[in-house]
Structure formats: structure tokens, C-alpha cells
Amino acid sequence: MGDLDHGRAYNGSVHTPTESAVAVHGLHKKFKGRHALRGVDLRVHSGEVLGLLGPNGAGKTTLVRILTTLLKPDSGHAFVNGWNVTVAPEKVRATIGMAGQYSTVDDRLTGFENLYLIAKLRGAGRHSARHCADDLLSRFRLSEAAGRTAGTYSGGMRRRLDLAAALVGSPPLVVLDEPTTGLDPESRLDTWDAVGELVAGGTTILLTTQYLEEADRLADRIAVMDRGQVVAEGTSDELKAAAGNRLVVCVAQDDHLDAAARAAARATGAAPTVQRRARRVVAAATDGPTALGRALTALADEGVEVLEIGLSRSTLDDVFLALTSRAQQQAAR
Structure with missing residues (x-):
């Protein structure tokens, strides 16, 4: 049997053969009304990185917790x-690794001891647990720091140790819940390199993040959530193409900005953004070159x-801004 079909009713079964690492349909959750x-509705295909984007309160963390x-x-069903996450939670937990925005490693234990302990808790024998810890420390470039307590690690090293811990037992799916929140730029790049190593090894990743650059760089596909719903899905290029082009006008004088904004609105039919410090007006231009021609005429008429x-x-x-603001406008109607 192939992938779960949205056209077929879910029956609450314990296990369903599927080509997706994650298959979600009709999921609802309320807190105090x-x-x-x-x-x-969401899928994460085996072997891919799905970036889950959304503003605070969009529902990302609730979905990950489910x-x-x-x-x-x-x-609904997941x-x-x-x-099935509700019928066989212990089976689910045995097949996933998890790394969140806050470190889960024990600062009082060494890097080796952290990974060795987790491997033992997952049922490995002493020899297997030692081999697993050594292997992961090597993969994440932490072998030289294996004997140091985790509390002495830099932010980037701690996050790499977190990711290594999530891979103990070789889970087919790793969930990264805003893994670079609070990290400095160097540590964030360090973490991105580590995630790249996971992807190269064939691990399926569900990545939630508020950093758009992070999703753009790491994700094979992106799902945008807002107000508890998935409002768009696709590759980064597909989402950008669907959003169309932008008309950008830079003017010579501050007092020409309002006139330039009027001209841009006439040319594109969209509400422009005025960036006063940069003396720039930006507006969505769905018909591209045609809008550019209209803008040149309108700007000349305005004397800009x-x-x-x-x-x-x-x-x-x-x-991201267009999709989330659109969802908020529709919900307010």
C-alpha cells in the first residue's frame, strides 16, 4: 500500500504503511477555547527536509508536540x-530524535557521558553504547572535547552535541524545533553545517524555525503556518515564483517619495511600501515587465x-509576510 490518501478515511489504526515520514490529516487542537x-494537513516525505515556518502563535510548536x-x-490523525501518534506513542518515540531550541544535554556530564547515557537508556549494551557515542562525537567534530563537561562547551558545540544526542539509535526522523534560537551568527552557521551532515546521511528532518534564511538554506520544501493552518506549501523557488516580482523605485529627493508611491500603486495595483531612509518604494508586481512600463509612465506623469x-x-x-498577513485579513472578515 502506498502513501496515505486524503480521499480515504483514516481509521485510527496502530500502523499504516506509508512512504511519508509524517502524514497529518485534519488535525485540530484547542486550549481553553x-x-x-x-x-x-501536512506531509514530510522520507529523506527530505521540510521547513515549517510561521509567526509566534501560528501553531508550529503545538503541531510538533503532537x-x-x-x-x-x-x-484528526497523525x-x-x-x-499512529495517539494509538502507539511508544512506537513513535522509538523512531524519532528531537532537538529543541533549549539544550537538553547535562552540563555536569562530559560530551561522551551524555551520549553514552542516552544510548544506554535506548537499550544499547555497554560496547554498543560506547561505539555509538564515539561515532557521533567524531561525526559532529567533538572528539577532542569528548572528555570535557558539556557546561564548558561553546553555544555551537552544545548545539552539535544536542543534534548528536537526537541521532542516538539512528532514528529515521529528526525533529528540530527552532534549533538556532538565541545562538550567535557563528554558532548558527556551525549548527547549519551539522544539519547539512544529517541531510547528507539521508536523515528525514522536520525543521521549525522563525529564521527565513535558515529555511531557505536547509529545506527541500517549506510549509507556512498561520493561525493554526498551513497556508502554503512548496519549494522555496516555487513560493517565491508564486509571489511574483517586486517593482523597486529609488528616488533622488525625499519629497518625491509620496509621488513615487502613488505612481507605483497605479502601475501595480498593489499597496507599496515606502522605505524613507533608503528613499525607496517597493510594490508587488505580478505582471512584471508590463508593470515596469506602466511605472515609467506614471513616474513621469508625477514628475518624479x-x-x-x-x-x-x-x-x-x-x-512569508504576504501569506501571514493575508491569513490574518481573511480571519478578520
Whole structure:
């Protein structure tokens, strides 16, 4: 049997053969009458990195807690590595690794002792646990610090140790819940390199993050959540292409900005953003070159002295802001 089919009813079975590492359908969750999840449908294909984006309160953490069996959904179904998260939580936990935004390692233990202990807790014998700890320390470039207590590690080293701990037992799925929150830029790059090593090894990763650059760099596909729903899915390039181009106008004088904004609105039919310090006006331009021609005419009509004008591709930031603001507008109606 192939992947779970949204057209077929879920029956609450313990295990369902699936080609997806994660298969979620119609997931709902409320807290004190407030919707945290509103019918979430989501898949993470085996061997891929799925980046889960969304503002605070979007439902990302609630979804992750359900997938890792820390919460039960009010309704809907979720399967992780084929196991039903509510019917067989112990089976789910045996097939996943988890690394969150806060370190889970014991500062009083050495790097080796942390990994050795986790391997023992997962049922490994002494020889196997030692081999596992040594192997992971080598993979994450921590062998030289293996005998030091984790409390002496830098932020980047601690996060690498966290990721190594999540791989004890070689789980087919690793959940990274905002793994670089609070890290300095150097430690964040260090963590990205470590995640890249996981991906190269074929590990499936569900990555939640608020750093758009992180998702752009690491994720094969991206799902954007807002107000408890998945509002868009696709590769980074697909999402950017769907958002269209941007018209960018730089003017010579501050007092020409408002006129340039009027011209950009006429040309694109979109509400422009005025960046006063940069003397720049930006507006979404769905029809690209045609909008550029209209903008040149409109700017001339307004008497605007233009320093620079052009089209640029939408960034992931543009996609994120457009999608989440759109969802909020629809919910307010």
C-alpha cells in the first residue's frame, strides 16, 4: 500500500504503511477555547527536509508536540513513520530524535557521558553504547572535547552535541524545533553545517524555525503556518515564483517619495511600501515587465526624479509576510 490518501478515511489504526515520514490529516487542537490547530494537513516525505515556518502563535510548536507524542489532538490523525501518534506513542518515540531550541544535554556530564547515557537508556549494551557515542562525537567534530563537561562547551558545540544526542539509535526522523534560537551568527552557521551532515546521511528532518534564511538554506520544501493552518506549501523557488516580482523605485529627493508611491500603486495595483531612509518604494508586481512600463509612465506623469528603477524577485521574507498577513485579513472578515 502506498502513501496515505486524503480521499480515504483514516481509521485510527496502530500502523499504516506509508512512504511519508509524517502524514497529518485534519488535525485540530484547542486550549481553553482557543484554536491552536484548525484542520492541519501536512506531509514530510522520507529523506527530505521540510521547513515549517510561521509567526509566534501560528501553531508550529503545538503541531510538533503532537507529532512527538507530548500532546494529544482533539481530532484528526497523525502518523509518524507509519505509527499512529495517539494509538502507539511508544512506537513513535522509538523512531524519532528531537532537538529543541533549549539544550537538553547535562552540563555536569562530559560530551561522551551524555551520549553514552542516552544510548544506554535506548537499550544499547555497554560496547554498543560506547561505539555509538564515539561515532557521533567524531561525526559532529567533538572528539577532542569528548572528555570535557558539556557546561564548558561553546553555544555551537552544545548545539552539535544536542543534534548528536537526537541521532542516538539512528532514528529515521529528526525533529528540530527552532534549533538556532538565541545562538550567535557563528554558532548558527556551525549548527547549519551539522544539519547539512544529517541531510547528507539521508536523515528525514522536520525543521521549525522563525529564521527565513535558515529555511531557505536547509529545506527541500517549506510549509507556512498561520493561525493554526498551513497556508502554503512548496519549494522555496516555487513560493517565491508564486509571489511574483517586486517593482523597486529609488528616488533622488525625499519629497518625491509620496509621488513615487502613488505612481507605483497605479502601475501595480498593489499597496507599496515606502522605505524613507533608503528613499525607496517597493510594490508587488505580478505582471512584471508590463508593470515596469506602466511605472515609467506614471513616474513621469508625477514628475518624479528617478535614480534607479527595476524588477526584483520576491524573497522568502516577502512570501512569508504576504501569506501571514493575508491569513490574518481573511480571519478578520
